[in-house]
Amino acid sequence: MSPSSQAIIDERRSHRVSPPAGAGAARAARPAIELAIHGDLAAIEEEWRRFEGVADCTVFQTFDWLSAWHRHIGKRAGVTPAIVCGRGNDGELVVLMPLAITPGVVRRLTWLGSELCDYNAPLLAAGFSDRMASDAFRELWQEIRRQLQREPVYRHDLVELSKMPETVGAQPNPFLALDVGLHPSGAHSTQLRGSWDEFYQAKRSSSTRRRDRSKLKRLAEYGEVAFVTPRERDEIERTLAALIEQKTKSFSRMGVANIFARPGWPEFFLDIATNPRTRELVHVSRLDVGATWAAINLGLVFHDCYYHVLASYDDGETSRFGPGVAHLRELMGHAINFGCRRFDFTIGDERYKSEWADTTLALYDHVAPATARGWPWAMLLLAHRRLKRTIKQNRLLWSVASRLRSALSPKSARTSDADQESPPDGRAKSPPIAPE
Numbered sequence: 001m002s003p004s005s006q007a008i009i010d011e012r013r014s015h016r017v018s019p020p021a022g023a024g025a026a027r028a029a030r031p032a033i034e035l036a037i038h039g040d041l042a043a044i045e046e047e048w049r050r051f052e053g054v055a056d057c058t059v060f061q062t063f064d065w066l067s068a069w070h071r072h073i074g075k076r077a078g079v080t081p082a083i084v085c086g087r088g089n090d091g092e093l094v095v096l097m098p099l100a101i102t103p104g105v106v107r108r109l110t111w112l113g114s115e116l117c118d119y120n121a122p123l124l125a126a127g128f129s130d131r132m133a134s135d136a137f138r139e140l141w142q143e144i145r146r147q148l149q150r151e152p153v154y155r156h157d158l159v160e161l162s163k164m165p166e167t168v169g170a171q172p173n174p175f176l177a178l179d180v181g182l183h184p185s186g187a188h189s190t191q192l193r194g195s196w197d198e199f200y201q202a203k204r205s206s207s208t209r210r211r212d213r214s215k216l217k218r219l220a221e222y223g224e225v226a227f228v229t230p231r232e233r234d235e236i237e238r239t240l241a242a243l244i245e246q247k248t249k250s251f252s253r254m255g256v257a258n259i260f261a262r263p264g265w266p267e268f269f270l271d272i273a274t275n276p277r278t279r280e281l282v283h284v285s286r287l288d289v290g291a292t293w294a295a296i297n298l299g300l301v302f303h304d305c306y307y308h309v310l311a312s313y314d315d316g317e318t319s320r321f322g323p324g325v326a327h328l329r330e331l332m333g334h335a336i337n338f339g340c341r342r343f344d345f346t347i348g349d350e351r352y353k354s355e356w357a358d359t360t361l362a363l364y365d366h367v368a369p370a371t372a373r374g375w376p377w378a379m380l381l382l383a384h385r386r387l388k389r390t391i392k393q394n395r396l397l398w399s400v401a402s403r404l405r406s407a408l409s410p411k412s413a414r415t416s417d418a419d420q421e422s423p424p425d426g427r428a429k430s431p432p433i434a435p436e
Helices: 003-012 041-052 063-074 134-150 196-203 206-220 233-254 265-274 317-321 323-338 351-356 374-392 395-407
Strands: 015-017 033-038 080-087 093-102 108-111 158-165 187-191 225-228 282-289 292-302 305-313 342-347 359-361 363-369
Touching: 033 041, 033 134, 041 063, 041 080, 041 093, 063 265, 080 134, 158 374, 187 351, 196 323, 206 225, 206 317, 206 323, 225 323, 233 265, 233 282, 233 292, 233 305, 265 282, 282 323, 292 317, 292 323, 305 323, 317 323, 323 342, 323 351, 342 351, 363 374
Parallel strands: 108 158, 305 342
Antiparallel strands: 015 033, 033 080, 080 093, 093 108, 158 363, 187 342, 187 359, 225 282, 282 292, 292 305
16 A cells, blocks of 8 residues: 555544543543554654653554564565554644554454564553543544444454553553453563662572572683673674574474564564664673673663563583573673663563562453454454463463473473573473564
């Protein structure tokens, strides 16, 4: 679709939603929200960037993250952006919903870039939850759905909104007003207080710190241990290539699909790590042990939060002494020194996260049919998610499933003691940002 055609559609789809009939006088006095839906990311880039700087959102709702996803992955898959903008009486954005239409036998309404976002959510202006009670949001959502179905390019058979956090910044997530169920996994984060030494002593017992020092000394027997943040494009590219190679081996050991074999995924990560516009958003680092790149990480920094997104480790001799855990400590120290106030371990319930975290965040899914064709798919999805959550939240069932998955993989599983990829309780770690 040409930009001019899209502009005509966007203009035609503008609509004002007022508070529901019968609402109290105070609520009725609140301003209406004017809706517009955009299929052209470039057309709203400037406004989106300005809004994300002040809105409640996560790094996964930033324009840079989602536009890079669409450039490398979404377009190849035929995904159509459906960005919903809601404005108040003054014309300023109060909500932005980065939605998309995914093609297939059953066309799905999803979050844009959902598979590569650990959190899917709207961007909310301050006070949005005060102006939009649950019943008012449900009416707003119904109007958005009606507008989408009016245009052939946005029509869909199924609504599948996954990994939605219970809060967006300090505000309740308005999408939890819909019919939602718990996602199979939760998420974890910790507040970063004081210096690294103060934080470390508060979080880890003296015996654990002694064990950490012992393992670090064993690592040092293989060469100098150094925390490295590459700056030059060539070194960043080589570091990412090593991370992808290490993760590919890890996925094979675990018996899960290699996300980097999917079209556009390696190019996406290389782009966000080296593009001048996103270099401040992305932090690539390594733990070098002599000549060995023992552990590698790709994290994100947004507002006052460090997001732990992709981590890997070398499966050679150094893996016996927890290089991933040592690297994680360096990362949290780096985040503190950088001025971050929160370290987000993102999606997943691995034990090492709960050992550091002070906050557990529930995630929710909303699945609903939009047409008769979508009904059976919705029922199958709901049943699958319930089964998956039952297995993942039961330690015995998850251990059996993980071991069976590893046994069926081409390579036998090889675990390292107390490392990130294989938590101490023996549960196989789900790959970060893997497709749901």
